[in-house]
Amino acid sequence: MYGSGRVIPSLIVFVGLMTFAIWYNAGKAQQLPDPEKPAEYEECVRDTQFMRKSHMVLLHEWRDDILRKSGQRTGVTASGLRYDRSLQKGCMNCHDDRKKFCDECHDYAAVTPDCWGCHLEPTKEAR
Amino acid sequence: MKKDRRDFLKLAGVVAAAGIGATSAFQSLLGGEAEAAGLARVGAAKKSTDGTRLGMAIDIRKFADNQELAQRCIEACHSIHNVPDFRNSKDEIKWLWNEKFENVFAKDTHTRQSPALQGLPVLTLCNHCDNPPCVRACPTKATFKKDDGIVGMDYHRCIGCRFCMAACPYGARSFNWRDPRGTDDKGRPFIRELNQKYPSRTRGVVEKCNFCTERLAVGELPACVEVAAPHDAMFFGDLNDPNSKISRVLREKFTIQRRPSLGTYPSVFYII
Numbered sequence: 001m002y003g004s005g006r007v008i009p010s011l012i013v014f015v016g017l018m019t020f021a022i023w024y025n026a027g028k029a030q031q032l033p034d035p036e037k038p039a040e041y042e043e044c045v046r047d048t049q050f051m052r053k054s055h056m057v058l059l060h061e062w063r064d065d066i067l068r069k070s071g072q073r074t075g076v077t078a079s080g081l082r083y084d085r086s087l088q089k090g091c092m093n094c095h096d097d098r099k100k101f102c103d104e105c106h107d108y109a110a111v112t113p114d115c116w117g118c119h120l121e122p123t124k125e126a127r
Numbered sequence: 128m129k130k131d132r133r134d135f136l137k138l139a140g141v142v143a144a145a146g147i148g149a150t151s152a153f154q155s156l157l158g159g160e161a162e163a164a165g166l167a168r169v170g171a172a173k174k175s176t177d178g179t180r181l182g183m184a185i186d187i188r189k190f191a192d193n194q195e196l197a198q199r200c201i202e203a204c205h206s207i208h209n210v211p212d213f214r215n216s217k218d219e220i221k222w223l224w225n226e227k228f229e230n231v232f233a234k235d236t237h238t239r240q241s242p243a244l245q246g247l248p249v250l251t252l253c254n255h256c257d258n259p260p261c262v263r264a265c266p267t268k269a270t271f272k273k274d275d276g277i278v279g280m281d282y283h284r285c286i287g288c289r290f291c292m293a294a295c296p297y298g299a300r301s302f303n304w305r306d307p308r309g310t311d312d313k314g315r316p317f318i319r320e321l322n323q324k325y326p327s328r329t330r331g332v333v334e335k336c337n338f339c340t341e342r343l344a345v346g347e348l349p350a351c352v353e354v355a356a357p358h359d360a361m362f363f364g365d366l367n368d369p370n371s372k373i374s375r376v377l378r379e380k381f382t383i384q385r386r387p388s389l390g391t392y393p394s395v396f397y398i399i
Binding site for chain 1: 271273274275279281282283308321323324325326327328329340344345
């Protein structure tokens with residue numbers, strides 16, 4: 001191969017640099033997100049697995065139902081607790097710390113939902 | 128018959144042109160475009176006599192006699208809905224506002240309008256039209272008409288194209304040119320005090336009056352009506368219910384609508 005003396009070492013260096021992030025972090029366990037759950041509540045509006053995976057779908061359903069179809073503004077949990085079908089007035093009522101709850105996973109998963117451009121987080125006094 | 132390339136291309140061109148022309152001409156005859164322009168609906172015997180259709184009546188005289196009442200209504204509305212004050216009329220966000228009489232009710236051919244009426248402040252808001260042009264203009268269905276007659280908005284879907292603002296003949300829609308949660312040069316926030324029960328909007332979306340749909344849902348009157356009702360200056364209710372307060376008021380008093388000739392069927396009436 002022509003110029004193999006330079007090409008092959010260069011390729012090795014290049015691949016090494018490109019995969020730096022992989023082998024540098026290899027073997028180190030990444031810290032899993034640990035969202036802080038509200039202490040005084042036992043259950044959420046749905047089971048944990050559903051909420052973990054599909055809370056955004058639920059929020060969209062609430063939004064479309066209430067805004068467009070004048071749907072119910074409150075819902076009832078499995079054990080009969082009444083809640084507001086609302087991010088700001090419902091979710092944040094229990095999960096009152098955005099940093100310790102929402103951002104914990106969102107940062108880990110590198111997603112940036114733009115909820116807080118309009119919706120308000122509970123203030124310090126409200127908590 | 129021998130066909131050379133030149134003839135073939137000519138024939139293909141003619142056929143293509145005919146095909147394109149014929150389909151578009153045919154479609155406009157089908158009424159699809161006429162409907163999109165709202166022509167079919169204008170002047171048609173109306174519509175929406177079943178189900179709920181919420182409406183409002185505003186007594187112009189009561190507000191003329193009590194100038195400060197309108198300010199209180201506006202203040203109530205804007206503080207509840209986190210409406211920003213950009214302190215600049217070009218960027219102004221309005222849900223409920225005072226407008227001069229001659230601008231609210233277009234003069235058209237009436238050139239002898241009483242001078243006393245000129246400049247008279249009239250409370251204006253979204254008319255929640257029965258045939259809303261903004262809804263037709265919206266390319267993302269961010270604005271829509273609900274079963275109860277309210278023309279609502281989903282700010283999540285708004286892409287800020289402002290077609291609805293161009294379509295609305297009442298200027299009832301405002302665009303957020305700036306971040307409503309921001310502050311001005313002197314560090315004063317545009318929203319004086321955030322209402323924690325209601326979201327704000329974000330830069331780049333259009334906003335307007337929502338007839339206090341969130342208050343109606345919990346059995347309250349719209350904020351402005353709540354302020355004005357003790358003075359009998361505003362009435363609210365179901366236009367399709369003959370026993371509602373608004374229906375009674377509309378039966379008894381002389382009322383007008385804004386620009387009725389446009390065929391938008393406003394749900395806001397003005398008692399003269």
